[in-house]
Amino acid sequence: MAPIALDKDGYAECYKEVITKGSRIEEMIIIRDKINEHFPNRPIKLMSAGAGTGSVESWLIEEGKVNVKEMLAIESNACHAEMLKETAKRLEVQNDVRVTVDVCPYTVKYEVDEKFDVIMFMHSLYGIGNVKETVLHAKQHLKPDGIIIINVAAKWCSYELHDQVISSLGVSVKDEDHTLLITDVDEMLKKASIPHELKLIDSLIEITECMSGKQYKVIDFYTQYYTKSLDEGLQQKLMRLVEKNAVTKDGKTYLNRTNGMIIVRNDKN
Numbered sequence: 594m595a596p597i598a599l600d601k602d603g604y605a606e607c608y609k610e611v612i613t614k615g616s617r618i619e620e621m622i623i624i625r626d627k628i629n630e631h632f633p634n635r636p637i638k639l640m641s642a643g644a645g646t647g648s649v650e651s652w653l654i655e656e657g658k659v660n661v662k663e664m665l666a667i668e669s670n671a672c673h674a675e676m677l678k679e680t681a682k683r684l685e686v687q688n689d690v691r692v693t694v695d696v697c698p699y700t701v702k703y704e705v706d707e708k709f710d711v712i713m714f715m716h717s718l719y720g721i722g723n724v725k726e727t728v729l730h731a732k733q734h735l736k737p738d739g740i741i742i743i744n745v746a747a748k749w750c751s752y753e754l755h756d757q758v759i760s761s762l763g764v765s766v767k768d769e770d771h772t773l774l775i776t777d778v779d780e781m782l783k784k785a786s787i788p789h790e791l792k793l794i795d796s797l798i799e800i801t802e803c804m805s806g807k808q809y810k811v812i813d814f815y816t817q818y819y820t821k822s823l824d825e826g827l828q829q830k831l832m833r834l835v836e837k838n839a840v841t842k843d844g845k846t847y848l849n850r851t852n853g854m855i856i857v858r859n860d861k862n
Contacts (some may be wrong), residue, residue, distance in 0.1 A: 599771065604701045617723075620649075621652050623792065624854070625657035626657055628740075632711075634658045637660065637661055637662065638710050640666075641664065641713045642667050642703075644677055645715070646673050646677055646680060647667060650666065654690060662691065664684070665693045666693070668694070668696060699721055701723070701727060704764055713730075713744075716745065728787060738859060740856055743854065744854050745855075746850060747852055775793075781862050787829050792856075794851070798850050800839065801845045801846045830840065835848070857862045
């Protein structure tokens with residue numbers, strides 16, 4: 594059976610329901626600390642490739658107090674880009690950050706006549722393609738002492754959900770790029786002899802509201818497929834899997850997620 598095509602509008606809708614109400618605080622604190630450690634007393638120029646809605650970047654600037662003066666935010670999803678533009682306006686007015694939003698995919702053919710202190714791939718390598726070529730291309734846009742920050746999931750029950758969905762459709766899990774893990778990125782960079790450091794980060798994604806009346810959204814987002822296209826039996830099976838992996842804390846429901854962060858330093862300093 595042919596796989597169900599990813600409905601990008603549906604995915605964006607689910608993104609708003611899940612990730613924008615989720616918690617990435619552990620990741621963001623570590624990213625903030627890594628940037629401030631590397632650039633302790635200077636304003637920085639940031640590129641975010643696959644910026645989504647800009648929620649992480651805005652937290653770093655507004656809550657994390659990272660001294661970002663200029664930012665290039667690249668996002669190919671039109672729905673995300675509209676929210677990203679609103680974030681950019683707020684950052685410009687309230688935080689005096691000059692923000693450029695480029696609505697297009699980040700590829701190895703992407704060119705910009707600027708150099709950056711920090712280039713971030715915040716859970717965006719899944720859809721970008723060749724990891725080695727992407728990282729090498731990004732390094733061309735780094736300042737001599739710049740760094741690349743790559744965040745990718747290390748272990749997440751969503752992959753089990755995702756694999757069950759596509760397996761039920763007769764599609765090999767190996768054919769899917771959404772199962773990229775931080776260990777894969779680590780291995781690819783090692784084989785390419787690209788020096789880097791790896792850190793694992795345990796975090797929780799809040800799904801309280803998604804579990805009460807909006808169950809299909811959490812499965813849609815984590816499986817990358819439109820659940821309403823699946824038969825009722827599989828929907829129920831997937832929901833039981835979500836519930837099995839969910840944890841309750843302070844009256845809220847979360848899914849465990851272990852992320853990985855890789856830092857690539859420019860070797861021109």
